[in-house]
Amino acid sequence: MRTETSTGTSTARRRPRPRTLAVLVVCLVLLGAGVVAGVRWAREATGTVTLLANWSGAEREQFEENVIEPFEEKYRIDVVYQGSSALSQVLAADMAAGNPPDVAVLPGPGELLSYAADGRLQPLDGLFDPRQYDGMWAPEVTVPGRGGHTYWLPVKTGLKSMVWYRGDRPDVRSAGKPERWCLGMESGATSGWPGTDWVEDILLQQAGPRVYENWANGKLPWTDDAVRKAWTTFGEVVGAGGNRRVQQALTTGFGVRCAPGRLEHQGSFRAAHWQPMGDYVHSAEIIPDAGPDAGAWEVSGDLATLLNPSPEAEQLIRYLADPDTALPEYTANKEAAPDGGQDSTARKIGESLRKPGEPRCWDASDTMPRTTRDAFHQAVLRFLVAPKQLNARLTELEAVRTVQDLPVCGGG
CATH class of the missing domain: 3.40.190.10 (Periplasmic binding protein-like II)
Structure with missing residues (x-):
């Protein structure tokens, strides 16, 4: 077929190649399918x-x-x-x-x-x-x-009160050296929470669920002897003080891989990191001075x-x-x-x-009002650097203590 141009000369109209037609047909089919799917979703949603x-x-x-x-x-x-x-x-x-x-x-x-x-x-x-x-x-x-x-x-x-390990099962004696522990405090806006987990769990195992629940609900002062002991135990176990290890912990993410031979006080979300050769023990087996009511799980x-x-x-x-x-x-x-x-x-x-009958207690900082929780995070970071200033930290936390009534522990 030929057509005339405006100048009177004749030119040939080029036919689309078969391959071009095939691609065009596929595109039109896919486009139509997308439109139909979109219409169907809009109609059914x-x-x-x-x-x-x-x-x-x-x-x-x-x-x-x-x-x-x-x-x-x-x-x-x-x-x-x-x-x-x-x-x-x-x-x-x-x-x-x-x-x-x-x-x-x-x-x-x-x-x-x-x-x-x-x-x-x-x-x-x-x-x-x-x-x-x-x-x-x-x-x-x-x-x-x-x-x-x-x-x-x-x-x-998630389950807490867990100490992850590889090799020999740890106990209070073998876990007593600070250099055995992985310690990472960095977590963006919530940095410090791995340290609050430590303090909470130590108090739970040393003083028992009843004292722990009163403290979490603001009914027990931060300056109470049981709370103070939990803080000092934490400092001794991880080696608080202005040393290089603590300085590194403040900038190390909580999920960093642990070196061989180390222990980690972390929750069940770390299971994949420690598998297949790792295992865990209840923290009550390694926390110094665990009391007669030890054994409840922090969750x-x-x-x-x-x-x-x-x-x-x-x-x-x-x-x-x-x-x-x-x-x-x-x-x-x-x-x-x-x-x-x-x-x-x-x-x-x-x-x-x-499991029915298994004693469980909420992560205490997660039950506290936001202001108290955030102050707790910051206090842990400052305590790791300067443990001798614990009295000042506890006084600051006492100033934001709020009494409330939540069921913190249960299951037992």
């Missing part, structure tokens, strides 16, 4: 829910793959996830701006208690059965003027709470409480079936977190 948590990296990927994506597929609800390592600051800013997330997941109940007292949290009554959890995990909280309600549920739990947990009630947000809460939901790491839900694919270490950790 029932709504959106925003979720704020502090998980990032592999932890976030695991949560999105195992929890969020199955939820979205099952209920056609889009989950908009926001992750932040500065979780407390982000949530406080969102609250102040009047734009909080629908659901937030925070570590420990201390900060949540203050939000509940301010009327910021929505009761979870009727969305799940709290009896599926030990009372310390999903308690009924009484707020003046609002009665008693359940305001949070555990999404992910941690990420708690989900509802800030903006909506059918979509409430459905997410129900889903997170469902025993069949594949939550990350360890669940505190007593109805959840054990994972047959877990190794012996993971099964042992899971049993300690859920």
Whole structure:
């Protein structure tokens, strides 16, 4: 076929090559498929829910793959996830701006208690059965003027009071030298928490759960002899003082790999680092002057709470409480079936977190108000550098002590 140009000369119209046509057809098919999928999702989605948590990296990927994506597929609800390592600051800013997330997941109940007292949290009554959890995990909280309600549920739990090792099983005598311990305090906005774990666990093993719970709830002064002894024991075990080792610990991340022959006082999240040749003992076996009530486990947990009630947000809460939901790491839900694919270490950790009669106590700093918790983190860092100034540190902490009433210990 030929056509005439405006100048009267004739030119040939070039036909598309077969390969070009094939590529064009494939592109059009893929584009059409994408449009159809998008239209289908828009037609079937029932709504959106925003979720704020502090998980990032592999932890976030695991949560999105195992929890969020199955939820979205099952209920056609889009989950908009926001992750932040500065979780407390982000949530406080969102609250102040009047734009909080629908659901937030925070570590420990201390900060949540203050939000509940301010009327910021929505009761979870009727969305799940709290009896599926030990009372310390999903308690009924009484707020003046609002009665008693359940305001949070555990999404992910962890075991503490653990001393990881390879080789010979450690005891008080063999673990007594500071150079045997891995010690990393750096953790961004929450630097110092590995040290607070030490102080808390020592107090728990030396003084027992009752004293520990009173202290965590602000009913026992920071200047009490039992608390002071826990601090001094911590300093002696890790070698506090203005030395090179302490200076290095202040800038070393809590997750840095331990050198051969070292011990590590860390929680169950470190299991992968110590496997397959490593194991752990209860910290009561290595803490000096452990008392007659030693043996309780310190535990941690990420708690989900509802800030903006909506059918979509409430459905997410129900889903997170469902025993069949594949939550990350360890669940505190007593109805959840054990994972047959877990190794012996993971099964042992899971049993300690859920077994009836096993005494467990919350990580104390996670139960404290945010101001007290942050001051505790800073006090640990300063104590490691200058242990002789302990009286000043305890006086500073006593000034921010706040009395509250949370079920800190349970299971026993």
